[in-house]
Amino acid sequence: xxxxxxxxxxxDVSKAFGKQEVLNNIxxxxxxxxxxxxxxxxxxxxxxLVKMLTGFDLPNRGENYLFQExxxxxxxxEKIGYMAQSDALYGELTAKENLEFFGALxxxxxxxxxxxxxxxxxxxxxSDHLNKTVHHYSGGMKRRLSLAIALLHEPALLIxxxxxxxxxxxxxxxxxxxxYNLNEKGTSIIVTTHVMGEAEKCxxxxxxxxxxxxxxxxxxxxxxxxSSSSIEEAFLxxxxxxx
Amino acid sequence: MRVRALVIRILRQIIRDKRTLGLLIFxxxxxxxxxxxxxxxxxxxxxxxxxxxxxxxxxxxxxDDADITKYTNIExxxxxxxxxxxxxxxxxxxxxxxIVLEGSDPNVNGATIKWLEKAFAPxxxxxxxxxxxxxxxxxxxxxxxDYFGPVLLGFFIFFFVFLIAGxxxxxxxxxxxxxxxxxxxxxxxxxxxxxxxxxxxxxMIQATIIAAYAIYVLGMLMEGSFIYVLLITLTLxxxxxxxxxxxxxxxxxxxxxxxxxxxxxxxxxxxxxxFNLETISPWLNWIGPMTPLYYAADALRNxxxxxxxxxxxxxNILVLLGFSALFMFLNIVALRKYRKI
Numbered sequence: 372x373x374x375x376x377x378x379x380x381x382x383d384v385s386k387a388f389g390k391q392e393v394l395n396n397i398x399x400x401x402x403x404x405x406x407x408x409x410x411x412x413x414x415x416x417x418x419x420l421v422k423m424l425t426g427f428d429l430p431n432r433g434e435n436y437l438f439q440e441x442x443x444x445x446x447x448x449e450k451i452g453y454m455a456q457s458d459a460l461y462g463e464l465t466a467k468e469n470l471e472f473f474g475a476l477x478x479x480x481x482x483x484x485x486x487x488x489x490x491x492x493x494x495x496x497x498s499d500h501l502n503k504t505v506h507h508y509s510g511g512m513k514r515r516l517s518l519a520i521a522l523l524h525e526p527a528l529l530i531x532x533x534x535x536x537x538x539x540x541x542x543x544x545x546x547x548x549x550x551y552n553l554n555e556k557g558t559s560i561i562v563t564t565h566v567m568g569e570a571e572k573c574x575x576x577x578x579x580x581x582x583x584x585x586x587x588x589x590x591x592x593x594x595x596x597x598s599s600s601s602i603e604e605a606f607l608x609x610x611x612x613x614x
Numbered sequence: 615m616r617v618r619a620l621v622i623r624i625l626r627q628i629i630r631d632k633r634t635l636g637l638l639i640f641x642x643x644x645x646x647x648x649x650x651x652x653x654x655x656x657x658x659x660x661x662x663x664x665x666x667x668x669x670x671x672x673x674x675x676x677x678d679d680a681d682i683t684k685y686t687n688i689e690x691x692x693x694x695x696x697x698x699x700x701x702x703x704x705x706x707x708x709x710x711x712x713i714v715l716e717g718s719d720p721n722v723n724g725a726t727i728k729w730l731e732k733a734f735a736p737x738x739x740x741x742x743x744x745x746x747x748x749x750x751x752x753x754x755x756x757x758x759x760d761y762f763g764p765v766l767l768g769f770f771i772f773f774f775v776f777l778i779a780g781x782x783x784x785x786x787x788x789x790x791x792x793x794x795x796x797x798x799x800x801x802x803x804x805x806x807x808x809x810x811x812x813x814x815x816x817x818m819i820q821a822t823i824i825a826a827y828a829i830y831v832l833g834m835l836m837e838g839s840f841i842y843v844l845l846i847t848l849t850l851x852x853x854x855x856x857x858x859x860x861x862x863x864x865x866x867x868x869x870x871x872x873x874x875x876x877x878x879x880x881x882x883x884x885x886x887x888x889f890n891l892e893t894i895s896p897w898l899n900w901i902g903p904m905t906p907l908y909y910a911a912d913a914l915r916n917x918x919x920x921x922x923x924x925x926x927x928x929x930n931i932l933v934l935l936g937f938s939a940l941f942m943f944l945n946i947v948a949l950r951k952y953r954k955i
Contacts, residue, residue: 462789472623476800504630
């Protein structure tokens, strides 16, 4: 982990939809080479925060910087691999056709595209199902194909919104192994989750509750500070202190 | 190239969905065939009764082309008429002929009166000779189908492209693929252009098949050039496509997309010339010029019935392109809802 290089900087960001405040004055840095977890119950504002980082939405107050440049910017979009909560695949097409389509949008073509398709399908262990229609994929396979598409253009930063929701423990482990592999090769990862156990797999964590940042640190730090034995207890301790 | 990738993907999706593909091509063919059979059917043969007509008089009548039944009294003729076995009858009252019609169906009335005029023609003392009628457009053989045909052709293309494009864009939104497209460097304008080319190619094929079937198989009247028909249908489908995509932004699911049909699509039929526009109440006739189908139907009729060329068509085509440009612009604005840049 390179503590010097900040790749994501969220500065005093607030967001409200109408009168409902979703994010309240969030400030956060993510460093290069980290697996950074955004932990919080549903409705805490995780997805809203992620959508601002990917340029879908703008904050009402504050600023977001990616790679030292202000979001939103079309140029930055190319550096991000984004996987949303929904699988977002074309069911009528084969896995290969899906990959080819999204690859072409990122300017990949010819041999480079085919070789990237081979690589990402290896990462998610779907190489044997390349020519299958997505319609015939199981839920877990769709999730993994969705991840493969996000990896296609070799993004320096991966933003994953609840990547393992509704996935069985075996598959969850294999997806996390894929994250570690990518991370070793230098990809920074931001992952949102509401599963406390999963949060422990991240290098650093931010805890969100009701749109407020309640704690940031490594899982060990967070547990030690609250003298808890689990992330869940730590979350309760931080949440309780604020309440 | 990003637009090309989008076009290929759209075409692949359409080809994979065999049922929709069938609907787009065979549904219009089926409906046009049925209308052809309905409107081009044989002339209606009226069923006429003769009640107690003197033989000398009957001989003077021209009784061809009708089902003639003879009755001895009016009561039995009335009875048959109640059972709708008879469209009308001729009887004699005070030595002059009188005619009674069943009268519930205006079309049947028309046919029966026409027949009666013909039947009584030999009795006319002035010896009224047949009128020589000249046609500027069309001919005596032209049927209602030939007149409706161009409007229907335009309507089917508008209807199906509107629905399919709208639903497919809606799905893009509800399945999250739109979000994925927008998290790629694809520009909003490229996206709209990709959609237009993808569906444009498909509509050209669809329109060619449907129009060729109507003209060459069903024998729909075709005075002008086939190329103009394709040009008009292409611009019309562009309008349908951009409007479909635009309205899909205001629908949350497929059912809500279908709810636009009675509001946006069906009313256009009334103002597109299927019914005589001059008889529409002035309260409503301003709607016609605001609907795309009005211009397309007019242009198609000009080509197919009147055989007009480019000089008489270009204004309509420009108006259709204007509609498309407006909807396209609104689409790009509407897409801002999903990505701020």
